[in-house]
Amino acid sequence: MAAPGIAPIQVPLEAGSGSGPVATQTLLAAMLRATDQISDLIFSPGRPPQVEVYGQLVPVQAPGLRPLTADDTRRIASDLIGNNKQALTMLREQGSCDVSYGLPGLARFRVNVFIQRGSCAVVMRVIPTTIPAFSSLGLPPQLGDTATLRDGIVLVTGPRGSGKSFTLATLIDRINEQQTCHIITIEDPIEFLHNHKSSTIHQRELHSDTPNFSLALRAALRQAPKVILVGEMRDRDTMEMVLEAAETGHLVLSSLNTVDAAKTVERIVGAFSVPEQSSIRGRLAKTLRYVISQRLIPRREGGRVAALEVYKATPRTTQCIEGNDYSGLLQAVKSGTADGMQHFDGEIEKLARAGIVDKETALAYANDPAELQKALETSLQ
Numbered sequence: 366m367a368a369p370g371i372a373p374i375q376v377p378l379e380a381g382s383g384s385g386p387v388a389t390q391t392l393l394a395a396m397l398r399a400t401d402q403i404s405d406l407i408f409s410p411g412r413p414p415q416v417e418v419y420g421q422l423v424p425v426q427a428p429g430l431r432p433l434t435a436d437d438t439r440r441i442a443s444d445l446i447g448n449n450k451q452a453l454t455m456l457r458e459q460g461s462c463d464v465s466y467g468l469p470g471l472a473r474f475r476v477n478v479f480i481q482r483g484s485c486a487v488v489m490r491v492i493p494t495t496i497p498a499f500s501s502l503g504l505p506p507q508l509g510d511t512a513t514l515r516d517g518i519v520l521v522t523g524p525r526g527s528g529k530s531f532t533l534a535t536l537i538d539r540i541n542e543q544q545t546c547h548i549i550t551i552e553d554p555i556e557f558l559h560n561h562k563s564s565t566i567h568q569r570e571l572h573s574d575t576p577n578f579s580l581a582l583r584a585a586l587r588q589a590p591k592v593i594l595v596g597e598m599r600d601r602d603t604m605e606m607v608l609e610a611a612e613t614g615h616l617v618l619s620s621l622n623t624v625d626a627a628k629t630v631e632r633i634v635g636a637f638s639v640p641e642q643s644s645i646r647g648r649l650a651k652t653l654r655y656v657i658s659q660r661l662i663p664r665r666e667g668g669r670v671a672a673l674e675v676y677k678a679t680p681r682t683t684q685c686i687e688g689n690d691y692s693g694l695l696q697a698v699k700s701g702t703a704d705g706m707q708h709f710d711g712e713i714e715k716l717a718r719a720g721i722v723d724k725e726t727a728l729a730y731a732n733d734p735a736e737l738q739k740a741l742e743t744s745l746q
Contacts, residue, residue: 405417497535545564657673
């Protein structure tokens with residue numbers, strides 16, 4: 366059944382002769398054409414196919430399309446994995462695997478197949494076939510400076526589903542347009558496909574092109590790149606290699622599932638042993654150039670809007686990281702507007718004052734609801 370207030374999406378799909386299964390590609394294409402607001406497709410035994418629209422799951426209905434069985438989801442998973450032996454091994458040994466999948470001319474997907482209750486389930490993140498333009502994402506203009514950086518670390522952070530991959534792809538594309546350099550990306554899996562522009566760009570995918578991030582990073586240092594994209598810093602070894610790459614003159618872009626700059630620094634430092642942490646803070650202070658933290662907030666009139674916090678390296682922020690002063694780092698971001706920084710609550714306040722989000726939503730997403738309440742009382746009821 367659909368959730369209250371959420372109408373099922375009807376798709377023009379025929380199941381074919383009799384009650385046979387719908388071909389996976391046919392089903393995916395029909396689901397995507399139902400609406401252009403889909404972020405994820407979900408296939409689970411006992412449920413009809415579902416799509417996520419603005420954070421809410423909506424069932425898909427079509428003539429002859431019934432709730433999926435375990436055999437259905439297993440078949441869909443098999444079609445998506447194809448001949449990827451590494452992914453099949455991971456699914457058997459670890460219970461889940463990531464692959465990329467494409468429908469030519471329509472969309473690409475980041476696919477996760479996992480085992481639950483002994484059967485397969487599938488979640489597919491929709492990735493557009495074109496890289497979004499810098500201006501279309503509403504990114505602050507000062508982030509265009511990342512294309513001119515010679516070295517260091519640029520991190521895009523936020524919860525899963527907050528658009529980190531879009532932002533990273535846009536930043537890489539801007540560098541690709543404006544610099545004549547060698548770019549290497551290391552992704553799990555490859556999402557946006559980049560063409561050679563002013564730069565030469567090579568994209569490597571975990572499991573099919575390289576076994577893990579840290580080994581790929583170590584190899585990248587011998588492949589003469591100026592810019593390296595690491596899809597996600599998942600472990601200590603990858604973080605160590607990212608620091609080493611930045612210290613040896615490379616610009617490294619990556620992501621973390623952290624909520625703001627202070628938590629990002631805390632997460633990286635905390636991945637190392639206590640005796641190492643003072644040294645890591647010093648190295649990070651010298652190499653961290655930007656932290657772009659994102660949240661997607663429900664709009665008053667439907668849909669979602671991005672709110673971004675931006676950390677930029679300055680003498681004050683560098684000192685806060687070196688001194689293990691996370692509260693001071695937060696204050697430095699809040700007061701760093703002249704240096705190109707912005708903080709979440711300030712951006713959320715702007716959205717509320719402009720009527721883009723309502724007051725209750727703004728307070729629910731704020732870091733400090735009490736302070737935001739006081740700020741909004743001057744103009745909102």
